[in-house]
Amino acid sequence: MHRPSFATAITLAVTIAFHIGVAVTRVHGEDPALVLPAGIEQITEERVTGTIAFLASDELGGRGTGTPEFEIAAAYVAARFRGAGLEGGGGADGTFFHETIATQTRLPAAGKLTASDGAPIAHWGLLAVGDELQSFDGPIQSIALETWRDGPPPNTDPKDNVLALGPIVRGSLTTEAKGSRAMSQLARVANHLQAEGVKLLLLDAEPGSEWVRQSELLRSRPRVTAGSGIPIPVVLMAPATKISDSISAEVPGLLREERAMRNVIGILRGGDADKASEAIVFSAHLDHLGSNPNLEGDKIYNGADDDASGVTAVLTLADAFAAMPQKPARSLIFMTFWGEESGLLGSKEYVERPTWPLDKIVANVNIEMIGRPEGGARGKIWMTGWRESDLGGIMRESASRWGTEIFEHPKFSSMLYRASDNWSFVQRGVVAHSFSAGSLHGDYHQPDDEWDRLEIPHMTRVIRGLMLGSLPLIDGTATPKQKNK
Numbered sequence: 135m136h137r138p139s140f141a142t143a144i145t146l147a148v149t150i151a152f153h154i155g156v157a158v159t160r161v162h163g164e165d166p167a168l169v170l171p172a173g174i175e176q177i178t179e180e181r182v183t184g185t186i187a188f189l190a191s192d193e194l195g196g197r198g199t200g201t202p203e204f205e206i207a208a209a210y211v212a213a214r215f216r217g218a219g220l221e222g223g224g225g226a227d228g229t230f231f232h233e234t235i236a237t238q239t240r241l242p243a244a245g246k247l248t249a250s251d252g253a254p255i256a257h258w259g260l261l262a263v264g265d266e267l268q269s270f271d272g273p274i275q276s277i278a279l280e281t282w283r284d285g286p287p288p289n290t291d292p293k294d295n296v297l298a299l300g301p302i303v304r305g306s307l308t309t310e311a312k313g314s315r316a317m318s319q320l321a322r323v324a325n326h327l328q329a330e331g332v333k334l335l336l337l338d339a340e341p342g343s344e345w346v347r348q349s350e351l352l353r354s355r356p357r358v359t360a361g362s363g364i365p366i367p368v369v370l371m372a373p374a375t376k377i378s379d380s381i382s383a384e385v386p387g388l389l390r391e392e393r394a395m396r397n398v399i400g401i402l403r404g405g406d407a408d409k410a411s412e413a414i415v416f417s418a419h420l421d422h423l424g425s426n427p428n429l430e431g432d433k434i435y436n437g438a439d440d441d442a443s444g445v446t447a448v449l450t451l452a453d454a455f456a457a458m459p460q461k462p463a464r465s466l467i468f469m470t471f472w473g474e475e476s477g478l479l480g481s482k483e484y485v486e487r488p489t490w491p492l493d494k495i496v497a498n499v500n501i502e503m504i505g506r507p508e509g510g511a512r513g514k515i516w517m518t519g520w521r522e523s524d525l526g527g528i529m530r531e532s533a534s535r536w537g538t539e540i541f542e543h544p545k546f547s548s549m550l551y552r553a554s555d556n557w558s559f560v561q562r563g564v565v566a567h568s569f570s571a572g573s574l575h576g577d578y579h580q581p582d583d584e585w586d587r588l589e590i591p592h593m594t595r596v597i598r599g600l601m602l603g604s605l606p607l608i609d610g611t612a613t614p615k616q617k618n619k
C-alpha cells in the first residue's frame with residue numbers, strides 16, 4: 135500500500151521519457167524496475183553551471199539585501215519560475231513577489247566636535263549613533279577601556295573611581311576580532327560604561343584599525359539589521375589628537391531609508407484534488423553579504439556556496455518537478471528569501487504574512503551550501519535538526535533507493551538547525567529543516583566564495599538526491615511529524 139501512486143507515476147514517467155527520447159537510467163540495486171523519475175533529466179551539470187555562474191557573478195555584486203543587484207537577482211528568479219510554468223505565489227494578485235517595506239539604516243559621515251575656544255576638533259568618523267541628533271558638553275575623562283571588558287574595574291585607585299565617571303570618556307580598545315565580533319566586544323564595554331552614567335565615548339583608533347574599517351563600512355553600506363547593540367554614540371579619534379579641556383559634541387542620528395524587500399515565490403499546484411491544499415516548500419536565501427569597497431583586492435562577497443548554490447537547487451528543482459508528466463499530488467512552493475544574512479528577515483516576514491496557510495505546509499526543505507563536499511562526503515546530503523522530526527528518515531529512505539545518502543551530521547546537524555530560514559517556519563510549528571552538503575569551509579563569508587570553487591558534479595548529484603528524497607512528500611504518501619510534540 136505504501137507506493138501505489140508512486141509506481142503509477144514511474145510507469146507513466148518511463149513511457150513518456152521513452153516517447154520524448156530521454157534516456158532512462160537504470161540503477162544497479164535490489165529493485166531491477168527502479169528507474170529515475172521523469173523530470174530529473176532537467177537537473178544537469180550544464181544547467182546548474184549556467185544558473186550559479188550568473189547568481190554568483192561579480193555583476194550581481196554579492197546580492198546584498200536592499201541593493202539594486204539583489205533586485206536583479208530577484209527578477210531573474212521570478213523569470214525562471216515563470217519560465218518553468220509556475221504560478222506567482224507572492225500575493226492575491228498572482229505576483230511572484232512577496233513584498234515588505236523595510237527600514238534600512240546607515241551611519242552619518244561625521245559629527246561636530248568643538249573645543250572650548252570654539253576651534254573644531256578633527257575626528258575619523260562615527261562608529262555608533264543614536265536615533266536622533268544628540269548634543270553633549272563637558273570635560274573629557276581618559277579611562278583604561280581595556281579594564282572594562284567584564285564590567286567596571288575594581289575600584290582600587292581613587293583616580294579610577296568609577297562612581298565619578300562623567301558623561302564623556304575617552305580611551306582605546308584593542309581587538310583581534312573582525313566585523314560583528316569586534317562590534318560585540320565594543321558593545322559589551324559600552325554597555326558597562328552606560329550603566330555607570332557615560333553618554334558619549336571617544337574611541338582612539340589608528341587608521342586601518344578594525345574600528346575605522348567598520349565605521350567606513352557602516353557609512354557606505356545600508357543595513358536592515360536592528361542595530362549594533364552599542365547603546366551610546368562612539369566617535370573615532372586619532373590618538374595623537376590632544377584635547378585639553380571641555381568639548382561640545384553634536385552627533386547626528388542614524389540615516390534611514392524605506393525600501394521594498396522581496397521574497398520570490400512560485401507555485402506548482404498539486405494534481406490530486408484531496409492533496410493539492412497541502413504544500414511542500416523548497417526554499418533558499420537569495421541574499422548574501424554584498425560588497426565592501428574598503429576591502430583590498432576582491433571587494434565582492436559572491437556567496438556562491440552561501441547560498442547561490444541553494445537558490446540554484448530551488449530553480450532546477452522547479453524545472454524538474456514542473457516537467458514531471460504526472461503532476462505531484464501535493465502542491466509545491468518554491469521560495470527565495472531576502473535578509474537571511476541580516477537575521478532571517480525575509481522568512482520571518484513570510485511566516486508573519488504567509489500566502490499559503492502555515493498549517494497546510496507539510497514540510498519545508500530549505501537548502502543551504504551544497505556546492506563544496508567535505509572530505510569523504512561527495513554526493514551526500516545532511517539535514518539540520520535531525521532529531522527534531524522524522525523528515526530526515528523519510529527522505530533518507532527514499533533517496534537511498536537510488537544510492538544517495540541523507541544523514542545526520544555529527545556536528546553541524548544540531549549546531550545549524552536554528553541558523554537558517556527553516557527556523558522561522560519551525561517557530562510556527564512547521565516541520566522545517568535545512569539540507570546541506572559541505573561544511574563551514576575557509577571561504578565561508580569571504581570574498582573567495584566563488585562559483586568556480588564549487589564542485590558542480592557533486593552539487594548536481596545533491597540536487598537530484600533532494601528530488602529523489604522528496605518523492606514520498608510530493609506524492610502525499612508520507613507526512614513528517616515533529617517529535618516531542
Ligand SMILES: [Zn+2]
Binds near residue numbers: 474502
Ligand atoms: Zn546561508
